[in-house]
Amino acid sequence: MSHHHGQDHDHDHPDPEPEDPTGTTGRHGMLVFGRDVIYFSHLAMYHVPHNYQAVFEVDPDDGVRERIRSHRHAIPQEPYDTFDPVPFPMAEIDPAGSGPRRTSIRGNLYCGHFERRARGTEPLARDIEVRIERVARFTELDVNAQATGDGPLEYLCFGHGDRLYLAHAIGGWPNFDQILEVHAVPGTATNRMGEPLPDDASTMERFFREHFTTADPFDVIGRSDDPDHRLVSHEVVGGSFLATSPPSGIHGFRVQLAADREVYLEIGELAHPMG
Incomplete structure:
Protein backbone atom coordinates (compact mmCIF):
# COMPACT_ATOMS: atom_id res chain seq x y z
CA MET A 1 0.00 0.00 0.00
CA SER A 2 1.50 3.34 -0.94
CA HIS A 3 0.92 6.39 1.20
CA HIS A 4 -0.64 9.74 0.50
CA HIS A 5 0.51 10.27 -3.08
CA GLY A 6 -2.21 8.64 -5.17
CA GLN A 7 -5.17 10.25 -6.83
CA ASP A 8 -7.74 8.51 -4.66
CA HIS A 9 -8.26 11.44 -2.31
CA ASP A 10 -11.34 11.94 -0.24
CA HIS A 11 -13.19 15.16 -0.91
CA ASP A 12 -13.04 16.68 2.57
CA HIS A 13 -10.25 19.04 1.56
CA PRO A 14 -10.31 22.21 -0.53
CA ASP A 15 -8.07 22.44 -3.57
CA PRO A 16 -4.32 22.51 -2.89
CA GLU A 17 -2.51 25.80 -2.73
CA PRO A 18 -1.13 27.08 -6.07
CA GLU A 19 2.48 27.70 -7.16
CA ASP A 20 5.23 25.64 -5.58
CA PRO A 21 8.72 26.42 -6.91
CA THR A 22 10.22 23.77 -4.58
CA GLY A 23 8.34 20.86 -6.17
CA THR A 24 7.61 19.40 -2.72
CA ASP A 142 18.11 10.28 -1.07
CA VAL A 143 15.64 8.14 -3.03
CA ASN A 144 18.52 6.39 -4.83
CA ALA A 145 20.64 5.55 -1.77
CA GLN A 146 20.79 1.91 -0.69
CA ALA A 147 21.51 0.93 2.91
CA THR A 148 24.95 -0.54 3.48
CA GLY A 149 24.05 -2.27 6.74
CA ASP A 150 27.53 -1.69 8.19
CA GLY A 151 26.77 1.41 10.28
CA PRO A 152 25.58 1.52 13.89
CA LEU A 153 21.89 1.46 14.77
CA GLU A 154 21.13 5.19 14.95
CA TYR A 155 18.18 6.95 16.52
CA LEU A 156 17.27 10.60 16.95
CA CYS A 157 16.50 11.63 20.53
CA PHE A 158 13.99 14.42 21.11
CA GLY A 159 11.35 15.57 23.57
CA HIS A 160 11.06 17.79 26.59
CA GLY A 161 8.99 18.00 29.72
CA ASP A 162 7.58 14.66 30.77
CA ARG A 163 8.34 12.64 27.60
CA LEU A 164 11.47 11.62 25.71
CA TYR A 165 11.39 9.86 22.33
CA LEU A 166 13.63 8.07 19.88
CA ALA A 167 12.92 8.18 16.15
CA HIS A 168 14.92 5.79 13.99
CA ALA A 169 17.22 7.79 11.71
CA ILE A 170 16.08 6.82 8.22
CA GLY A 171 18.93 6.43 5.74
CA GLY A 172 19.11 4.43 2.51
CA TRP A 173 16.63 1.72 1.58
CA PRO A 174 15.59 -0.84 2.75
CA ASN A 175 14.92 0.90 6.04
CA PHE A 176 12.28 1.42 8.73
CA ASP A 177 10.40 4.21 10.47
CA GLN A 178 10.01 3.78 14.24
CA ILE A 179 9.09 5.99 17.21
CA LEU A 180 9.72 4.84 20.80
CA GLU A 181 8.96 6.51 24.11
CA VAL A 182 12.04 6.17 26.32
CA HIS A 183 13.69 7.37 29.52
CA ALA A 184 17.31 7.67 30.61
CA VAL A 185 18.30 5.15 33.29
CA PRO A 186 19.51 7.17 36.32
CA GLY A 187 23.16 6.77 37.21
CA THR A 188 24.25 5.28 33.88
CA ALA A 189 25.69 8.37 32.19
CA THR A 190 29.46 8.21 31.61
CA ASN A 191 32.00 9.95 29.45
CA ARG A 192 33.15 8.23 26.27
CA MET A 193 35.82 6.35 28.26
CA GLY A 194 33.18 4.82 30.54
CA GLU A 195 33.94 7.02 33.56
CA PRO A 196 31.01 8.51 35.52
CA LEU A 197 30.14 12.09 34.60
CA PRO A 198 30.80 14.81 37.19
CA ASP A 199 27.16 15.91 36.79
CA ASP A 200 24.93 14.84 39.66
CA ALA A 201 21.68 12.90 39.21
CA SER A 202 19.35 15.91 39.50
CA THR A 203 21.43 17.87 36.98
CA MET A 204 21.23 15.02 34.48
CA GLU A 205 17.51 14.54 35.08
CA ARG A 206 16.92 18.23 34.32
CA PHE A 207 19.18 17.96 31.26
CA PHE A 208 17.08 15.14 29.80
CA ARG A 209 13.90 17.11 30.49
CA GLU A 210 15.10 20.29 28.83
CA HIS A 211 17.90 19.68 26.29
CA PHE A 212 16.27 17.69 23.48
CA THR A 213 13.94 20.25 21.97
CA THR A 214 15.77 19.47 18.73
CA ALA A 215 16.85 15.92 17.93
CA ASP A 216 20.36 14.65 18.68
CA PRO A 217 21.79 11.39 17.24
CA PHE A 218 21.99 8.40 19.60
CA ASP A 219 24.03 5.39 18.41
CA VAL A 220 23.17 2.05 20.01
CA ILE A 221 26.37 0.27 20.99
CA GLY A 222 26.99 -3.06 19.27
CA ARG A 223 24.01 -3.14 16.93
CA SER A 224 23.79 -2.87 13.16
CA ASP A 225 21.29 -0.55 11.53
CA ASP A 226 18.55 -2.87 10.28
CA PRO A 227 14.99 -3.75 11.33
CA ASP A 228 15.99 -7.07 12.92
CA HIS A 229 18.19 -5.26 15.45
CA ARG A 230 15.78 -2.43 16.28
CA LEU A 231 14.87 -1.53 19.84
CA VAL A 232 11.74 -3.14 21.26
CA SER A 233 9.44 -2.20 24.13
CA HIS A 234 10.85 -2.70 27.66
CA GLU A 235 14.39 -3.13 26.38
CA VAL A 236 17.32 -1.28 27.98
CA VAL A 237 20.28 -0.42 25.72
CA GLY A 238 23.54 1.43 26.06
CA GLY A 239 24.41 4.02 23.50
CA SER A 240 26.42 7.12 22.69
CA PHE A 241 25.46 10.74 22.18
CA LEU A 242 28.61 11.50 20.19
CA ALA A 243 27.74 15.11 19.36
CA THR A 244 25.91 16.10 22.57
CA SER A 245 27.57 17.82 25.52
CA PRO A 246 26.14 17.09 29.00
CA PRO A 247 25.99 19.96 31.56
CA SER A 248 29.64 19.45 32.56
CA GLY A 249 30.64 20.38 29.02
CA ILE A 250 32.38 17.10 28.14
CA HIS A 251 31.96 16.47 24.42
CA GLY A 252 29.92 13.32 23.89
CA PHE A 253 28.70 10.87 26.50
CA ARG A 254 27.20 7.42 26.96
CA VAL A 255 24.02 6.46 28.76
CA GLN A 256 21.49 3.65 29.01
CA LEU A 257 18.02 4.35 27.61
CA ALA A 258 15.00 2.22 28.50
CA ALA A 259 12.28 1.79 25.88
CA ASP A 260 8.97 2.26 27.68
CA ARG A 261 6.81 1.54 24.64
CA GLU A 262 6.81 1.51 20.87
CA VAL A 263 4.57 4.23 19.48
CA TYR A 264 4.93 3.40 15.77
CA LEU A 265 6.69 0.99 13.43
CA GLU A 266 6.64 0.82 9.62
CA ILE A 267 8.97 -1.48 7.67
CA GLY A 268 7.22 -2.43 4.43
CA GLU A 269 6.69 1.09 3.10
CA LEU A 270 10.45 1.80 3.35
CA ALA A 271 11.63 -1.51 1.85
CA HIS A 272 12.24 0.00 -1.58
CA PRO A 273 11.67 3.15 -3.62
CA MET A 274 8.18 3.77 -4.90
CA GLY A 275 8.22 4.12 -8.67
Missing part, protein backbone atom coordinates in the same frame (compact mmCIF):
# COMPACT_ATOMS: atom_id res chain seq x y z
CA THR A 25 3.84 19.85 -2.60
CA GLY A 26 1.99 16.71 -1.59
CA ARG A 27 -0.54 15.22 0.75
CA HIS A 28 2.04 14.72 3.49
CA GLY A 29 0.46 12.33 6.01
CA MET A 30 1.65 12.73 9.60
CA LEU A 31 1.94 10.46 12.60
CA VAL A 32 0.51 12.21 15.69
CA PHE A 33 1.77 11.37 19.19
CA GLY A 34 2.54 12.91 22.58
CA ARG A 35 0.57 14.21 25.56
CA ASP A 36 1.70 17.48 27.13
CA VAL A 37 3.72 18.16 24.00
CA ILE A 38 2.19 17.01 20.70
CA TYR A 39 4.42 15.94 17.79
CA PHE A 40 3.88 15.29 14.10
CA SER A 41 6.23 12.91 12.28
CA HIS A 42 6.02 12.81 8.49
CA LEU A 43 5.20 9.36 7.05
CA ALA A 44 8.25 9.22 4.81
CA MET A 45 8.80 7.20 1.64
CA TYR A 46 11.53 6.90 -1.00
CA HIS A 47 9.36 8.78 -3.45
CA VAL A 48 9.40 12.48 -4.35
CA PRO A 49 7.89 14.59 -2.77
CA HIS A 50 7.55 12.33 0.32
CA ASN A 51 11.28 11.70 0.77
CA TYR A 52 11.64 13.68 3.99
CA GLN A 53 12.08 12.67 7.59
CA ALA A 54 10.51 15.51 9.54
CA VAL A 55 9.55 15.62 13.22
CA PHE A 56 8.07 18.79 14.65
CA GLU A 57 6.23 20.05 17.68
CA VAL A 58 2.71 21.35 17.07
CA ASP A 59 0.10 23.26 19.02
CA PRO A 60 -3.51 22.26 18.26
CA ASP A 61 -6.32 24.15 19.92
CA ASP A 62 -7.41 22.98 23.36
CA GLY A 63 -10.38 20.95 22.15
CA VAL A 64 -8.30 18.99 19.64
CA ARG A 65 -5.47 18.52 22.16
CA GLU A 66 -7.91 17.05 24.67
CA ARG A 67 -9.35 14.73 22.01
CA ILE A 68 -5.86 13.46 21.17
CA ARG A 69 -5.20 12.78 24.85
CA SER A 70 -8.48 11.25 25.90
CA HIS A 71 -9.95 9.09 23.13
CA ARG A 72 -9.66 5.30 23.18
CA HIS A 73 -7.74 3.80 20.27
CA ALA A 74 -10.04 1.68 18.15
CA ILE A 75 -7.22 -0.59 16.94
CA PRO A 76 -4.76 -1.72 19.66
CA GLN A 77 -2.04 -2.31 17.04
CA GLU A 78 -2.23 1.37 16.10
CA PRO A 79 -1.82 3.28 19.41
CA TYR A 80 -1.41 6.59 17.62
CA ASP A 81 -3.32 9.10 15.54
CA THR A 82 -2.59 10.44 12.08
CA PHE A 83 -3.18 13.75 10.34
CA ASP A 84 -4.28 13.89 6.70
CA PRO A 85 -3.44 17.41 5.51
CA VAL A 86 -4.40 19.64 2.66
CA PRO A 87 -1.49 19.33 0.18
CA PHE A 88 1.33 21.74 0.99
CA PRO A 89 5.04 22.18 0.12
CA MET A 90 7.13 20.13 2.57
CA ALA A 91 10.12 22.45 1.96
CA GLU A 92 8.27 25.15 3.91
CA ILE A 93 8.78 23.10 7.11
CA ASP A 94 12.58 23.14 6.74
CA PRO A 95 14.02 25.52 9.38
CA ALA A 96 17.17 25.89 7.26
CA GLY A 97 15.30 26.54 4.01
CA SER A 98 15.61 29.72 1.99
CA GLY A 99 11.91 30.27 1.36
CA PRO A 100 9.06 31.35 3.64
CA ARG A 101 8.50 29.31 6.82
CA ARG A 102 5.14 27.61 7.18
CA THR A 103 3.47 28.35 10.51
CA SER A 104 0.51 25.95 10.30
CA ILE A 105 -1.08 23.13 8.34
CA ARG A 106 -4.74 22.25 7.90
CA GLY A 107 -6.41 18.87 7.58
CA ASN A 108 -8.29 16.02 9.26
CA LEU A 109 -7.26 14.10 12.39
CA TYR A 110 -7.87 10.33 12.50
CA CYS A 111 -7.58 7.61 15.13
CA GLY A 112 -5.00 5.14 13.81
CA HIS A 113 -3.65 5.23 10.26
CA PHE A 114 -5.87 7.37 8.03
CA GLU A 115 -5.12 5.36 4.89
CA ARG A 116 -5.96 2.04 6.54
CA ARG A 117 -9.39 3.07 7.78
CA ALA A 118 -12.51 1.73 6.18
CA ARG A 119 -14.08 4.13 3.72
CA GLY A 120 -16.41 6.55 5.43
CA THR A 121 -14.64 6.43 8.82
CA GLU A 122 -15.27 9.71 10.56
CA PRO A 123 -12.26 11.80 11.59
CA LEU A 124 -11.68 12.65 15.25
CA ALA A 125 -11.58 16.26 14.06
CA ARG A 126 -12.29 17.67 10.61
CA ASP A 127 -10.66 20.62 8.81
CA ILE A 128 -8.57 21.80 11.75
CA GLU A 129 -5.58 24.13 11.67
CA VAL A 130 -2.52 23.05 13.64
CA ARG A 131 0.23 25.53 14.47
CA ILE A 132 3.87 24.49 13.94
CA GLU A 133 5.84 25.37 17.06
CA ARG A 134 9.35 23.91 16.69
CA VAL A 135 11.06 21.58 14.21
CA ALA A 136 13.03 18.84 15.98
CA ARG A 137 14.39 17.25 12.78
CA PHE A 138 14.18 17.83 9.04
CA THR A 139 16.16 15.64 6.62
CA GLU A 140 15.77 14.99 2.90
CA LEU A 141 16.12 11.29 2.01
